[in-house]
Amino acid sequence: MILFQNNADFHIANKYNNTCLMISCHKGHNKVVQYLLETGADPNDKALCGASALHFSAEIGNVPIVECLLEHGAKMDPNEHGMTPLKSAAERCQAVMVDYLIERPEIEKEERIEALELLGASFANDKDNYDVGLAYTYLERAMKMRWQDDVIEKVGEAPVAAYDNWRESRTLEELERIGADAASLHMEGLAIRERILGRANPDVPHPIIYRGAVFADSARFDRCAQLWLHALRLRQETNLPVTKDLLRFAQVFSQMLKVGLEVDIQTVKEVLNATVIEIERNQKKIANPGIKDDPELLQEEMENNCLTSLYLVMILTKISKKEDNVEFAAMQEIYKLVQLNPMTSTGSSLLHLTVNQQTPVGESSQRQWQRD
Numbered sequence: 120m121i122l123f124q125n126n127a128d129f130h131i132a133n134k135y136n137n138t139c140l141m142i143s144c145h146k147g148h149n150k151v152v153q154y155l156l157e158t159g160a161d162p163n164d165k166a167l168c169g170a171s172a173l174h175f176s177a178e179i180g181n182v183p184i185v186e187c188l189l190e191h192g193a194k195m196d197p198n199e200h201g202m203t204p205l206k207s208a209a210e211r212c213q214a215v216m217v218d219y220l221i222e223r224p225e226i227e228k229e230e231r232i233e234a235l236e237l238l239g240a241s242f243a244n245d246k247d248n249y250d251v252g253l254a255y256t257y258l259e260r261a262m263k264m265r266w267q268d269d270v271i272e273k274v275g276e277a278p279v280a281a282y283d284n285w286r287e288s289r290t291l292e293e294l295e296r297i298g299a300d301a302a303s304l305h306m307e308g309l310a311i312r313e314r315i316l317g318r319a320n321p322d323v324p325h326p327i328i329y330r331g332a333v334f335a336d337s338a339r340f341d342r343c344a345q346l347w348l349h350a351l352r353l354r355q356e357t358n359l360p361v362t363k364d365l366l367r368f369a370q371v372f373s374q375m376l377k378v379g380l381e382v383d384i385q386t387v388k389e390v391l392n393a394t395v396i397e398i399e400r401n402q403k404k405i406a407n408p409g410i411k412d413d414p415e416l417l418q419e420e421m422e423n424n425c426l427t428s429l430y431l432v433m434i435l436t437k438i439s440k441k442e443d444n445v446e447f448a449a450m451q452e453i454y455k456l457v458q459l460n461p462m463t464s465t466g467s468s469l470l471h472l473t474v475n476q477q478t479p480v481g482e483s484s485q486r487q488w489q490r491d
Contacts, residue, residue, distance in 0.1 A: 129155060135411075136167045144176040144184055152176075152184050162193035167411065169198035170207075177204035177220070180213035185220070195225065200320050205230065209237040210312075210322055212248035214257070228264070229271055235261035237315050243308030244326035251301045254308060259298075262291045276314045281327070281349035282306045287314070305330055319357045324350035328364070340375050344368075344386050351393055358400070362420050362427075365394050369430040376437060384438050384449075391431045391452045398424050398461050422463050428456055429473060 129139040140160040143151040152172075156162060162172050173193045176184040185204070197203045205226065208216040217238050221231040239257030242250045265271050278284040285306035288294040297303035309327060316323050331346035351364045368390045375382050401421035408414050432453055439449045462468055472478045 129158070129160060132164070132166075136165065138164050138166075138172075140164070140172045141166060141170070141175050144172045144181070144188070145179065147176075147179055147181050147184070149181070149183055149187075153187055156187060156191045162188045162191050163196070165198075169196075169200075170202075171196065171198075171204075173204040174198060174202070174207050177208040177213065177216055178211050180208065180211070180216045182216060182219050185216065189223075195223075200322075201317065202320070202322075203230075205234050206237060206315075209234045210241055210316070212238065212241050212245050214238060214253070228269065232261050232264050232271060233315050235264065236311050240308035240311035240315075241326070243304050244312070244330050246326070246329045251304055254304055255294075255298050258288075258294060258304075258307070258311075259291070262288070262294050266291065276310070279310065279313065279349065281345045282309050285310050287311060318353055321354075321357065321359055324353050324359075327353075328367075332367075335371055338378075338380075340371060340380060343371060344383070347371075348386065348389065351390070355393060355396060360420060361393065361397055362423050365390060365397065365424060365427045365431075369427050369434065372434045373430070376434065382434065382438055384435070387431060387435050387438060388449070388452055391428065391435060391456070394424055394428045394431060395452065395455045395459065398428065398456070398459055402459065402461060418464050421461055425461050425463070425469060425472065426479060429469065429478070432456070 132138045138160065140152065140155045140162065141164070143155060165171055171193065173185060173188050173195065176188060195203050195205065197206075202210070205217065205220045208220060217234050220226065221234055226234075235257050239254045239259075239261065242248060242257065243254035265273065273287060273289045275287040275289065278286050283306055285303075287307060287310050288297065297307065309330065312326065313323055327346050327350040331343040331350070334340070334346065335343040347364065347368060351361055351368075354361045354364060368386075372382050372387060372390075398421060401417060401424060404412055405414065405417045405421065408417060435449045435452070457469065460468060463472070467475070
């Protein structure tokens with residue numbers, strides 16, 4: 120209050136175009152939000168990502184703040200990824216918020232159905248909010264709503280190989296048949312999330328990676344690789360950073376070799392190829408950074424990707440020694456990498472890193488694979 124009384128301008132946004140109102144909503148400061156709105160803050164200002172104050176408050180499940188924003192004219196507009204505040208709440212497993220928002224008169228029936236489906240699908244695969252019971256509860260509510268009054272039949276997407284070619288349930292009877300099968304609900308959830316959010320949505324890969332990590336923990340490395348490759352492709356399709364994804368793969372490959380399991384060379388080659396693509400993108404961004412880019416962070420990402428590439432090359436050469444007619448294919452990927460000639464901030468090339476005993480490649484660089 121003292122700052123405002125001394126003419127502090129709460130309309131000024133930070134470099135991400137986040138206003139004081141948005142930050143207060145995100146932090147759950149109810150009284151500050153109320154004061155800002157009464158003092159003239161615009162509830163419909165947009166951050167660079169297109170999110171409004173409603174998105175920030177819906178994501179954390181703060182119903183009183185959402186009510187206050189709506190009373191002051193906040194609109195349920197989508198952000199740049201097509202996420203409305205209702206979808207944002209469902210994707211974050213904010214069940215109370217979803218139940219509140221779907222009762223709003225401006226929310227259409229199809230929006231209500233998708234919100235309940237997305238909420239259930241997210242509970243089925245969320246790292247922090249996993250609850251297969253709640254997943255089924257909300258999927259069942261959505262299905263019943265589909266078949267009430269004006270029926271809205273589900274139009275499913277083409278099956279995704281990484282999800283075991285799973286086809287979504289289209290009727291209540293089909294859903295009931297998988298109600299007690301957690302593994303089926305996991306795949307149902309992943310398929311629903313990808314349909315509702317779209318392949319380009321940056322939130323889609325997170326539960327895919329989590330589910331893959333669960334498979335890795337139980338030594339189901341084949342299923343882990345399928346899911347992680349799908350997440351990797353989704354991220355690279357939309358130019359999202361994949362530094363952590365690439366390292367996860369290197370660590371899992373190394374673990375498989377350590378326990379004597381066969382590593383699929385085509386999978387290693389695809390991951391190495393993705394690493395080459397990522398390093399090339401790093402180089403272009405470093406040369407011409409965008410408004411949201413931090414040059415130091417870009418350089419750090421590229422150097423981490425360089426280390427991962429060496430890790431993958433080491434794994435690839437180990438596999439090549441055990442298989443016939445693969446050395447040439449392996450060398451093609453390595454040649455592409457060398458041609459990029461990436462350099463560290465201290466001027467070290469890949470060759471410098473390779474001969475340096477301090478370079479953390481191999482066993483010394485292993486950490487438990489991250490679940491995002």
